Amino acid sequence: DTGVSQNPRHKITKRGQNVTFRCDPISEHNRLYWYRQTLGQGPEFLTYFQNEAQLEKSRLLSDRFSAERPKGSFSTLEIQRTEQGDSAMYLCASSVNRQGARGGYTFGSGTRLTVV
Amino acid sequence: KQEVTQIPAALSVPEGENLVLNCSFTDSAIYNLQWFRQDPGKGLTSLLLIQSSQREQTSGRLNASLDKSSGRSTLYIAASQPGDSATYLCAVKAQGGSEKLVFGKGTKLTVNP
Numbered sequence: 001d002t003g004v005s006q007n008p009r010h011k012i013t014k015r016g017q018n019v020t021f022r023c024d025p026i027s028e029h030n031r032l033y034w035y036r037q038t039l040g041q042g043p044e045f046l047t048y049f050q051n052e053a054q055l056e057k058s059r060l061l062s063d064r065f066s067a068e069r070p071k072g073s074f075s076t077l078e079i080q081r082t083e084q085g086d087s088a089m090y091l092c093a094s095s096v097n098r099q100g101a102r103g104g105y106t107f108g109s110g111t112r113l114t115v116v
Numbered sequence: 117k118q119e120v121t122q123i124p125a126a127l128s129v130p131e132g133e134n135l136v137l138n139c140s141f142t143d144s145a146i147y148n149l150q151w152f153r154q155d156p157g158k159g160l161t162s163l164l165l166i167q168s169s170q171r172e173q174t175s176g177r178l179n180a181s182l183d184k185s186s187g188r189s190t191l192y193i194a195a196s197q198p199g200d201s202a203t204y205l206c207a208v209k210a211q212g213g214s215e216k217l218v219f220g221k222g223t224k225l226t227v228n229p
Binding site for chain 1: 120150152157158159160161162165205207214215216217218219220221222
């Protein structure tokens with residue numbers, strides 16, 4: 001297992017189109033997170049899954065955004081009717097919740113979305 | 117609402133210098149604090165994680181300290197190298213069950229050969 005994998009690495013889309021990103025976490029990690037990062041800013045939390053359950057959502061996650069994690073493995077983040085303000089790097093991270101675990105995150109390399 | 121501030125926003129140093137990056141947070145009720153490194157256009161690499169009950173963590177040339185009561189953390193980098201050039205981000209996780217990390221905007225470090 002080489003870490004958290006995100007696909008695609010880059011996505012250019014026209015305004016109004018729908019896009020979907022995929023994240024494959026480290027296999028033994030039961031927690032998965034999505035963050036969004038714009039230029040010059042730190043990442044902002046979007047949502048968090050423990051196994052297949054979506055337990056926390058940010059107010060940043062508007063009705064146009066939806067995330068799933070079927071079967072508690074990979075996750076998808078879909079943005080409907082994209083807007084130019086959605087242009088950002090979308091980062092996925094995973095961690096493990098068990099006795100003795102440090103609680104640190106492993107981030108993927110991100111998907112850079114450009115809406116034109 | 118937790119706010120995380122990192123000073124300076126950018127730092128340029130000659131190779132070999134020891135340096136300190138600063139992070140402050142407004143709400144001291146944190147569960148842990150992490151320091152990350154981010155290379156241009158890439159994801160984040162976790163460097164050090166300090167639990168709220170700890171005062172410092174060390175990994176190689178890196179040492180992070182935490183003063184929860186004053187809302188401050190520092191990342192000390194010894195004998196800096198050009199390969200240390202990156203943006204360093206500080207993030208806190210609150211007590212109370214939320215899994216959200218709140219990040220600062222980062223310090224962009226350039227180490228000149």
